[in-house]
Amino acid sequence: xxxxxxxxxxxxxxxxxxxxxxGLYRAFGETLRGLKTTFARIPEGTxxxxxxxxxxxxxxxFRGRHRLHRFPDTGLEKCVGCSxxxxxxxxxxxRVVAAENTPENRVSAGERYAAVYEINLSRCIFCGYCExxxxxxxxxxxxxxxxxxxxxxDLIFTKEMLMAEPFERTPLRAEGE
Amino acid sequence: MSxxxxxxxxxxxxxxxxxxxxxxxxxxxxxxxxxxxxVAERKALxxxxxxxxxxxxxxxxxxxxxxxxxxxxxxxxxRPRTAIGWLFxxxxxxxxxxxVAAFAIVPFxxxxxxxxxxxxxxxxxxxxxxxxxxxxxxxxxxxIMLGGWASGSKYSFLGSMRAAAQLISYEVAQGLxxxxxxxxxxxxxxxxxxxxxxxxxxxxxxFVGFIIFVVAGFAETNRPPFDLVExxxxxVQGYMTEYGGTxxxxxxxxxxxxxxVVSLIITTVYLGxxxxxxxxxxxxxxxxxxxxxxxxxxxxxxxxxxATLPRLRYDxxxxxxxxxxxxxxxxxxxxxxxxxxxxx
Numbered sequence: 001x002x003x004x005x006x007x008x009x010x011x012x013x014x015x016x017x018x019x020x021x022x023g024l025y026r027a028f029g030e031t032l033r034g035l036k037t038t039f040a041r042i043p044e045g046t047x048x049x050x051x052x053x054x055x056x057x058x059x060x061x062f063r064g065r066h067r068l069h070r071f072p073d074t075g076l077e078k079c080v081g082c083s084x085x086x087x088x089x090x091x092x093x094x095r096v097v098a099a100e101n102t103p104e105n106r107v108s109a110g111e112r113y114a115a116v117y118e119i120n121l122s123r124c125i126f127c128g129y130c131e132x133x134x135x136x137x138x139x140x141x142x143x144x145x146x147x148x149x150x151x152x153x154d155l156i157f158t159k160e161m162l163m164a165e166p167f168e169r170t171p172l173r174a175e176g177e
Numbered sequence: 178m179s180x181x182x183x184x185x186x187x188x189x190x191x192x193x194x195x196x197x198x199x200x201x202x203x204x205x206x207x208x209x210x211x212x213x214x215x216v217a218e219r220k221a222l223x224x225x226x227x228x229x230x231x232x233x234x235x236x237x238x239x240x241x242x243x244x245x246x247x248x249x250x251x252x253x254x255x256r257p258r259t260a261i262g263w264l265f266x267x268x269x270x271x272x273x274x275x276x277v278a279a280f281a282i283v284p285f286x287x288x289x290x291x292x293x294x295x296x297x298x299x300x301x302x303x304x305x306x307x308x309x310x311x312x313x314x315x316x317x318x319x320x321i322m323l324g325g326w327a328s329g330s331k332y333s334f335l336g337s338m339r340a341a342a343q344l345i346s347y348e349v350a351q352g353l354x355x356x357x358x359x360x361x362x363x364x365x366x367x368x369x370x371x372x373x374x375x376x377x378x379x380x381x382x383x384f385v386g387f388i389i390f391v392v393a394g395f396a397e398t399n400r401p402p403f404d405l406v407e408x409x410x411x412x413v414q415g416y417m418t419e420y421g422g423t424x425x426x427x428x429x430x431x432x433x434x435x436x437x438v439v440s441l442i443i444t445t446v447y448l449g450x451x452x453x454x455x456x457x458x459x460x461x462x463x464x465x466x467x468x469x470x471x472x473x474x475x476x477x478x479x480x481x482x483x484a485t486l487p488r489l490r491y492d493x494x495x496x497x498x499x500x501x502x503x504x505x506x507x508x509x510x511x512x513x514x515x516x517x518x519x520x521x
Contacts, residue, residue, distance in 0.1 A: 024501060031486065038225045038485045048228045 057173040063126045063141040064170065066119055068162040071109060077163075078138035079117065080110030088133035093123035110136075117159040122152055143170045195296055200281075203300055207280050210469075211433050212242035218480050225484035252422035259329030260419065268327060269420070269427035272320030275313045276434035282306050283441040284368045286451050286464025298465055299368065306367040307355050310442060311348065314397060318344045320431065321399075321406070325416035336415025339491065340406040343396055346498030347403075351393035353506035354386040357513040358446050367442075371450035378449035385509045387447045389502050391478075394439040396498070399432060400479055402486035403494060410488075440475035444468055448475075 016026065049056055058064070069078050081098030099115035107113035128141050144166050149155050191199075216239060220230030231238035256265050286298030303309055318340055325337025359365060361383065362373035370379075380387040396403040407415030414420075417428050444450060448471050451464035459467075489497065 034485045035481060038481065041227050042224050044227060046224070046228050050229070050232075 055171055057171040058143050058145070059173050062143050062145075063128045063131075065121065065142050065144040065147055065166070066124075066130065066139055066157075066162055067142040067166065068117065068139055068159060069137065070163070074109070076106065077108040077113060078136045079114045079134075080108050080136060080138070081112045081114040081117075082135065084133045084135065085130035085139055088129040090127060090129060091123045091125045093120040094118070094130060095120075114159060117162065119157045119162065120155065121147055121157055122155040142166055143172055145170060191296055192294055195291070195294055199296070199300060203280060203285075204277070207277070207434070207437065210437060211430055212246075214433050214437065214476060215242050215245070217476075218483075221477060221480040222484050225481065246426065249422055249426045254422050254424070257329055257419050261327040261329070264323050264327035265419075266424070268320050268324030269424045269431070270320075271323065272317060272431035273427045273434065275317035275320065276431045276438060279310055279313045279438045280434070280441075282309055282367055283438065284371060284445060284450060285468050287368075287461050289461045297368070298461070302366055302368045304366050306365055306370070307352075307359065307446075308365065310438075311352060314348065315344070317431070317435065320428075321416050324420070324428070328416070328419035330419050332413045332418045333416050336406050336412050336418070339412075340399070340416065343399075343403065343406060343494065343498075346495060347393040347396035347502070350389055350498060350502035350506045351397060353503070353510050354389035354393065355446065356510050357383050357386040360510075360513050360517050367445050367450075370446055371452065374449040374452060378447065378452070378454075380447040383447065383509075383513070385505060386513075387443075389506050389509065390447065391443060392497075392502060394443060395479070395482065396494070398435040398439055398479075400436060401483040402489050405488055405491060405494060436476060436479055437472070440472045440479070441468070443475050444471040 016022065070076060071078060081096055083096045083098065086092075086094040086096050095116065095118045096114050097116035098112045101107060101111060101113055126141065131140050139162075147155070216231065219241070220232075220238065223230030229238075231241040234240040234244045256262065281300030282303055284297070284299040284302065288295050288297045290296070321340045322337045325333040325335075325340070328334070358370065358379050361379065362370045364370060364373065395401075399406045405412075407417060412418070417425055420428060445468075451467045453459065453467060
């Protein structure tokens with residue numbers, strides 16, 4: 001015995017058949033309705049941003065260009081050159097060369113410091129794993145996303161560039177916005 | 178109603194210098210409207226989609242066409258190895274030539290006295306106006322056909338084949354729609370048609386014909402929703418696929434010029450040309466501005482439709498042309514004929 005759907009049947013709403021005088025009339029009417037719909041967009045005004053002048057504010061957790069940090073009180077670098085970020089990086093874009101701290105030349109709070117710290121931003125995929133891997137919160141993802149350049153070598157950011165206070169080029173979304 | 182067919186007003190002869198002057202002025206004005214149309218279309222489309230159009234080059238983006246032209250003119254002139262060289266070069270020329278030629282008979286106003294000579298504000302008032310138009314409309318498709326064929330590319334070829342089929346489907350309906358007007362006006366001169374509309378513009382008594390003419394005009398100019406000649410989703414760019422640089426600009430200009438001409442013809446034939454409603458009768462020098470204003474309304478309608486309707490499928494286009502527009506146009510012609518005879 002064939003299965004009987006019973007009361008579960010839902011009648012499908014179908015449009016009237018096309019063709020004929022009625023179809024022609026409906027097509028005309030629907031065209032006018034479409035014209036009304038598109039024309040109603042004009043008084044609404046535009047919803048686009050004029051990008052270089054107006055920027056969309058980014059969220060606090062937006063993952064932009066990286067930043068390296070110092071301790072605010074002592075001024076020492078947080079990075080101890082452990083290379084965990086380089087190990088975590090799936091795009092393999094971080095290069096760290098560590099060196100020993102000496103009493104005369106104390107750069108970081110730990111035993112060692114990063115003598116070379118480079119991020120190749122043309123390879124970076126902005127996944128944020130480096131930020132997660134870092135045991136000292138030395139590297140975080142900033143909010144800057146305007147990083148285009150004319151030459152590939154210019155996209156390799158050195159420690160000084162990552163340490164430097166970034167230009168406030170990107171507006172940040174306020175709390176609750 | 179008069180018993181004889183009213184021919185064009187040939188009771189005066191314009192001096193040769195006036196004819197040359199007129200041609201230059203009409204040509205200049207016509208070709209100056211084109212860049213305005215292009216920028217207006219892009220801005221209107223933007224506003225219809227909640228965005229700005231081009232607004233970077235010049236004040237309000239008004240110099241965008243200049244930037245486009247400079248870009249296209251500096252492109253390399255190339256052609257595919259399989260192309261037929263001289264036809265490939267000739268095809269855009271045919272397209273733009275026929276588009277410009279149709280401009281000649283559009284009346285912008287009545288006759289006025291300029292420098293003591295009686296001058297019509299139109300290129301020439303021929304007594305076979307619509308036939309001239311349809312003739313050049315048909316020749317214009319040689320530009321598209323030859324361009325697609327001479328390219329030696331399958332996309333171009335398919336595009337031009339579609340263009341040929343579309344022309345045949347829609348020119349019949351367009352011609353029949355115009356027959357209603359010609360019977361009502363009892364003249365083939367476009368100036369005469371405008372004069373016959375004093376009292377009532379033809380889009381009221383000939384409303385069905387007006388709709389058919391506008392729809393067929395969209396198909397005739399390959400504008401959306403009938404732009405499947407250059408349907409970029411399936412045919413890359415149709416007949417224009419292998420063209421680049423200034424030759425493609427020639428094709429684009431021909432397309433926009435066709436839009437302008439069709440709008441001018443709709444204005445002349447159905448919207449009363451330079452006539453104004455409610456008995457307003459401004460001096461003759463205002464006439465061209467009235468014509469251009471009405472034309473811009475029609476052109477805006479072209480943009481508006483482009484923002485609204487999606488492209489038709491090919492079989493839908495064919496069935497609309499042959500199963501809807503052609504019977505409607507025939508019935509319209511018959512009814513008009515009966516009414517004209519009954520009222521005579």
